[in-house]
Amino acid sequence: MVRLSTTSYVVLGMVALRGPSTPYDLKRAVGHSVGYFWHFPHAQLYSEPKRLTAAGLLEVSTEETGRRRTTYSISESGLAALRKWLAEPTHEHFQMRDVAELKLFFNEVDDSRHVRELALEQVAAHEKRIAEYEDMQRRFDQPAVARRMITLRLGLEMEHAALRFWRSLAEETED
Amino acid sequence: MVRLSTTSYVVLGMVALRGPSTPYDLKRAVGHSVGYFWHFPHAQLYSEPKRLTAAGLLEVSTEETGRRRTTYSISESGLAALRKWLAEPTHEHFQMRDVAELKLFFNEVDDSRHVRELALEQVAAHEKRIAEYEDMQRRFDQPAVARRMITLRLGLEMEHAALRFWRSLAEETED
């Protein structure tokens, strides 16, 4: 049995949600959904399905004509593996990767003026992201996708938390 | 000139903050500071300083006796590089990596009972993390490290946001 990484489950999950998909489909779908909270280089959306197919978790079908795209669909055992993972307890705490936070942490080394600039940039960035999220919420206000929109609420909470923080930092560093 | 990654700046910044350090020192220091918001495999704390030394950004000195540990300190040009980075605008948005969020996103595939379990686990995890952070705040309530404690406030904000979300989700999925 192959070792399944989180990467694998993202692919599995995506195919399960969307139905049969080509890597390119997945790429776009990831881009405006799961990609917001789990970074995913596109090249893996071509290689990972191959591994999963070899493991019997995905099934492949190739177009007869034209571009001969390959479409993947989830197999019984793929669905089973996915569900097993979903049911398992989750031990890992989330990981952040925030360059701004890093720079803030090392701020002692430098002029505090830059902290203010950093804070202002971050305020702008998070406001922008919040606007995007709210726009998505509006556009997908349909019962069909309601369940997968829950995640957006978490995203929004996080964004607002960050925004609050950087805003207050910007205020505190006012001259 | 070598290409500097964020990894490089973490090492540079750490040495700048702590003064001369061995990789092992860095490992422990990272473990209870920057490691909370930027994951860092220890092996890199041995290899990266080597690269940085080759680039002239760190300086090395080796113990004469006993274990012959190597201690790195930051050079003038290292400090300059670090400050340059700190002053640069930050374009990237933070990245999250949250398995729980992924599972939530794919929840449609599965029984909603598992969503509740997930939420409860997450509530516990975030409460624990918050307690850790608050403990750190209490222990390091000294002017000497005040500036680098700011980051904790952001961490706490994020944790509380997540906690709020998972708590409300747990309530909503109550039977």
Add this chain to the structure above:
DNA sequence: GGCCAACCGTCCGAAACGGACGGTCCGAAG
């Protein structure tokens, strides 16, 4: 002197990363 726990460092295979590259299809403009 022996033993254990913390200390310290290396190595290596497997993923992940990301960006350059190259081809294909289709509609619109000339």
Add this chain to the structure above:
DNA sequence: CTTCGGACCGTCCGTTTCGGACGGTTGGCC
């Protein structure tokens, strides 16, 4: 009818990251 550009689609490859296994050292305590 031809050309052209933009979206579409996929591969490749060198570099970094990852993480965990492994192994040696040191000092204090029994």
